[in-house]
Amino acid sequence: MLMTIDQNSMKTFENYESQVRSYSRSFPTVFNKAKGSKMWDIEGKEYIDFFAGAGALNYGHNNESMKQKIMDYIQEDGISHSLDMGTVARANFLERFNDVILKPRNLDYKVMFPGPTGANTVESALKIARKVTGRDTIISFTNAFHGMTLGALSVTGDSFKRKGAGISLNNTVAMPYDNYFGNNSSIEYLKRFLEDSGSGVGLPAAVILETVQGEGGINAASFEWLQEIEKLCRRYDILFIIDDVQAGCGRTGTFFSFEPARIKPDIICLSKSISGYGLPMALTLIKPEYDIWGPGEHNGTFRGNNMAFIAGAEALSYWETDEFAESIQEKANILQERFEKIVSDYPELKATARGRGLMRGIACGKGKEDYAVKICSKAFEKGLIMETAGPDDQVIKFLGALTIDKEELNKGLDILEEAFKEVVRNN
Structure with missing residues (x-):
């Protein structure tokens, strides 16, 4: 049907869709086709x-091997929807995930399918932490983003998104993320609150964090800071939750973003690219000793997306050797160098390059925040899709597919440099 409409059909979304839509405003065209790291609109x-x-598309649009697996499965009348009933597709994914991801990393977790979204896995993580400990408070961090449902919003930092809840978001305390105070350690701040019985902060059920904050502005925590957080959790018998919804599945260079820090969270939240093909799917990984759910205590209709299991099992093929991770690092080095060059070329922006792996951004400095939106808009005009991040939309954010080839990566970065030049020099 999309092939028969014209660009005026943007009015269709304005006329019939809720005002809540956002990405169609940032990228005002009607897309019709996508492959790898490219998209085409209806005008070609x-x-x-x-x-x-x-x-959600770490392996690119319409990944050929995953597409073929899905097509074969459908052609053979494979089960599509099954809640949490046993299916061949479900069993195969679980076995593959254990053999390819968990065992080689010496990790032991029970796999929970909480529902199809990142918010679903966060909600289940908060619930099981409270159930295990008998405590109700959760410690989260400044500029965190964990989802849009009430529990996930309660541990999210953005005031605009929190206000949308329409009610008080209780039983959580926000602490300063790494480098929130500049060079002063936020660990000492957190330690003091936990140690001092007069701090007003009771012993929490869990600490939840992103090792690299995505929506919050591509803030990357140091490995030392993450290690200190884990030590505090162990000292005070607090469960440690890593939200790897965006930073996981290879985004930062290793399958789990926390691997280089050599920590072992009690609970891990995964979604977005875990299905490999952009199909809805989420996992909550729970250390076996904390898997104390009663049957059906946390359930949902769409915990059995078998086509996601099929694609997700195939996606794990990328992680059977170290070759894929090495290719991510090679492209991450290119991205870092190009971002640092842009920062150097435009000192008037007071910008900084930040992030890790292929999760990176350029943050425009104080008083220059609006440049990020203008630059992404100009880049889109020139044929590059990028979004902004951060509390003031001040960060130009890279989340391209991990499978993007170096030629496409550099071509996109050339477009970005052109957008910088036109926007900055004309203001």
Whole structure:
């Protein structure tokens, strides 16, 4: 049907869709086709995709091997919807995930399918932490983003999104993320609150964090800071939750973003690219001793997306050797160098390059925040899809597919440099 409409059909979304839509405002065209790291609109204009479904398409659009597996499964009348009933597709994914991801990393977790979204896995993580400990408070961090449902919003920092809840968001305390105070350690701040019986902060059930904050502005925690957080959790018998919804599945260079820090969270939240193909799917990984759910205590209709299991099992093929991770690092080095050059070329922006792996951004400095939106808009005009991040939309954010080739990566970065030049020099 999309093949028969014209660009005026943007009015269709304005006329019939809720005002809540956002990405169609940032990228005002009607897309019709996508492959790898490219998208095309109905007029045939080509775009390089540095967005990748907000990190849900780490292996690119319409990945050929995953597409074929899904098509074969459908053709053979494979089960599509099954709640949490046993299916061959479900069993195969579980076995593959254990053999390819968990065992080689010496990790032991029970796999929970909480529902199809990142918010679903966060909600289940908060619930099981409270159930295990008998405590109700959760410690989260400044500029965190964990989802849009009430529990996930309660541990999210953004005031605009929190206000949308319409009610008080209780039983959580926000602490300063790494480098929130500049060079002063936020660990000492957190230690003091936990140690001091007069701090007003009771012993929490859990600490939840992103090792690299995505929506919060591509803030990357140091490995030392993450290690200190884990030590505090162990000292006070607090469960440690890593939200790897956006930073996981290879985004930062290793399958789990926390691997280089050599920590072992009690609970891990995964979604976005875990299905490999952009199909809805989420996992909550729970250390076996904390898996104390009663049957059906946390359930949902769409915990059995078998086509996601099929694609997700195939996606794990990328992680059977170290070759894929090495290729991510090679492209991450290119991205870092190009971002640092842009920062150097435009000192008037007081910008900084930040992030890790292929989760990176350029943050425009104080008083220059609006440049990020203008630059991403100009880049889109020139055929590059990028979004902004941060509390003031001040960060130009790269989330391109991990499978993007170096030629496409550099071509997209050339477009970004052109956008910088036009926007900054004309203001």
